Amino acid sequence: MEEKKMTEKESLELVSRMIQATRQNLVKGSGNYFLVYGYTALVLSIAIYALFYVTGNTLWSIGWFLMFLPMSVIAFRKKKNKPLVVTYTDGMVKKVWQVIGSLFSLTIFVMLVLMFIAGKCDFVLMLPLSLLYAGIGTAITGLVIKESCLVYGSFVGFVFAVYMLMSYTLNGGTEMIWNLYFGLSLTVMMVVPGHVLNNKIEKL
Template sequence: MEEKKINEKESLELISQMIQSTKEYMEIGSGNHFIYWGYFTAALSIVIYSVFQFTEWKSCGLLWLLMFVFWIFMEILNHRKHPTVMTYINKVIDHVWYAMGYMFIVTFAVILCISFIYGRYNALDLMMPLSAIYVGIGVTITGIIIQNKWIAYLPFVGIGLGLYMLTAIYLNIFPTISWHLIFGLSFIIMMVIPGHILKRKEKKAC
């Protein structure tokens, strides 16, 4: 009977350590994945908007390709900052975001091929709303896994903005340059805010 009580206590401690390790894994240096990605995307959206305003370069949206460069940078940084203990939950979160990353690549490749075939490069406008939806789903799943309601529910705002843009395109409403700012705003809401909330809880836990 005594052995059963000890096992239960050890099980609770193990679960607690796994959750704590997972939350620590979310951090990179003085920030975390969400904060880095959110601020970078928001800043890039402002840069693209500003470039268009000053130069009227119609293909300024191509600057979004810098997201792939930033992704590579984050992957390198992520490998250097791996925790000493890699839990099953850590691996699940990793695989969720790897799946989302591959969805980005496949979506971009398919849209690019169709654009070349039909000579209609405005199809690339679909990348913004689809990206907002993909990221929103990824953040929501992450929030559910680590049992954080803010991270789980705030992304629905970004998903809603993505669906708004996607519906507008379907209704032949021509995208405007302000859409880039809307896209950046969606990342502030579904990544930056949850990221700071997570950091604040981590500081209190310490």
């Protein structure tokens, strides 16, 4: 039996449908990954900085561990709203964020080990590192689903991350203002593109 070969037009249409399905799954399947994480980061950045400003206690930075909460929310919503179609591009995006998630976990593990060895550790350094990881994941996702605002928005995160790391090397320490920089970066990198993506899906 002879296999039917797809024409170039049919191939492009198939790829286009796969990309569109992935966009819809990112928005409808979990309440929009970007909005969930972006707004969580924005609220935490303001709250942690305000608490530090009032109390002067840098231990409030531990509040950033609440960023793991959206994972539970997304996992719960995905069980309730499973996508009807899971495409190849869905798998690609999922694997990208699995790698990014592994980098987050590995970084925290290494920092904890070093803290026990050296007796001290500045977890505020997780902010620029997280921006780099999240920026890479967001940029790749934007390229896969052909959403330019995700790609360009991630550049803001990269700029702030490099600025923080350079500031750390030049000034010899972290600054609490980094919390606000992180919230601003995630707003541009995830919240704004998340709303753009929602708006495009609603118009379909």
